[in-house]
Amino acid sequence: MDYTTKGFVALIDVLGFNSFEHKKQLSVVELITHFVDDLLPKMSQLRPEQYQRWLSAPITMAYSDTIVIAFPLNPERRIAQDAFYWINTIIGKLQALFLLDGILLRGAVGYGELHLWKYGVFGSAVSDVKDEFESTDWSGVHYGTRACSIAANWLKYKFDNDVEDKRTVPGTNLSLLYTNFIPWSVPFKENTRTNQLRMVVPWPQEIALVCTVENIILENSPTPSTRIHNAVEPLMSSGNKELVKKGINTLEFTDWFFNKYPDFNIVPEIRGQLPPMDLI
DSSP states (O other), rough: OOOOEEEEEEEEETTTGGGGHHHHHHHHHHHHHHIIIIIHHHHHOOOOHHHHBBBBEEEEETTTTEEEEEEEEEETOOOHHHHHHHHHHHHHHHHHHHHHOOOOOOEEEEEEEEEEETEEEEEHHHHHHTTTTTTTSSSSSSEEEEHHHHHHHHHHHHHTTTTTOOBBBBBBBOOOHHHHHHEEEOOTTTTTOOOOEEEETTTHHHHHHHOOOOHOOOOOOOOHHHHHHHHHHHHHTTTHHHHHHHHHHHHHHHHHHHHHOOOGOOOOOOOOOOOOOOOO
8 A cells, every 4th residue: 555646534533532541541442443443344345336436445544542544535536425425424433433432532534635655644635634633622523624625615516506416314304415514613722723614524423323232121221412411421520621611512512413403313223123042
């Protein structure tokens, strides 16, 4: 692997990693390893054909608590809305995986030139967000200025040409377009910049698509909103003003999200009959 192309790159890290005790840091590393070695390859193999037309298989690297996911464009270097859907799905599932273990992520997605080699990735796609992916004051992932510009240009083309997309999110009547191009005033730390309107990854919807043992054996299993509130609670009760602010900003976004898209704030149902299992 040593080539240059155009594409997107996500830079994501764990909120408060340096304050974790050693055991919890090891748990984070295990989750990152599980995602990189097991989940992402399976997701790439199963990705719908429409994603394959626009993006090559994602390439993932990890450095301590920082996760780098490169999304190279295919040789044609064309972009459609499906590229954003695929990026949102990958990152959203990553955030859901960590949140279910009580770990919050933050980061940014850049666009531009990507130079990929065996020791890492660099280029203008990284430069687009490298100075700000750690500067946000919440748990969330947003698109950088160049990546947002690409999305805005695509949306302008859609509206100028009256392009209609009737596809919906599985299990809902919500338009994929409506749920994936979400503008939000992203909160940045006061010593870096003020809030800025950006397109953000709609990660709370992935919490709704996760089925856990709790959904099977408990009558009153928690809603996605409750899961997120529970994960953010340690920040809120930390006594650290900076962490409390991050928690408030995170809950402000998620509460807004579920108010706008109440179809996602539900407990997943088990449908059909589970297969028989031989007891050991």
